[in-house]
């Protein structure tokens with residue numbers, strides 16, 4: 001019998017803690033971790049550098065078809081390689097954050113990203129985080145989690161994270177940008193941010209990272225028990 005590989009989809013709004021917990025869950029299970037937001041961010045960085053309008057469907061798709069985005073792992077975590085250059089830090093900077101939702105709105109771009117993301121998840125255990133993983137990219141994922149948290153808490157977390165990484169950060173500006181991104185991500189036509197019917201919602205506002213990780217691992221255990 002062919003081995004069944006488990007896919008865990010973690011979706012939710014900006015800065016809800018998806019990547020932090022997804023990375024830990026992937027490590028614990030020895031699965032690969034795929035941060036799909038990093039792919040949209042890398043493309044946005046390239047568009048900005050190449051002076052391509054982030055809302056121009058044809059131009060951005062053309063750019064993507066000539067773009068190589070690799071997600072690699074080292075001891076510091078996941079590295080994002082754009083056309084051979086490490087852009088892990090650069091894709092978190094404000095100009096990218098402020099423009100990425102426009103790129104992520106483009107339906108032809110999303111279709112190409114979806115294919116690349118499915119390819120990355122093929123034939124192995126995977127934890128993938130994003131906005132449309134449980135609804136579109138991996139609709140057959142065995143475990144689907146939808147992480148939410150209050151906007152104040154999310155802005156604060158992203159702010160603390162930026163400070164720790166030495167990235168310039170302004171709390172109020174972050175909050176406004178997170179709200180704006182949520183609005184664009186939730187209201188776009190193609191694959192909007194929405195909880196899959198079969199996803200388990202976890203409100204992380206007053207939970208520690210450990211507690212969120214534990215609740216996801218419990219869901220994985222439940223799924224595995226059902227298989228036995």
Ligand code: DC
Pocket residue numbers: 014015036037038040041100101104105129130131132133181185
């Ligand atoms: O998770 P993040 O903040 O790095 O995501 C950056 C942007 O990309 C955000 O505006 C939502 C979008 N995105 C998306 O539309 N679909 C995904 N699967 C992942 C991210």
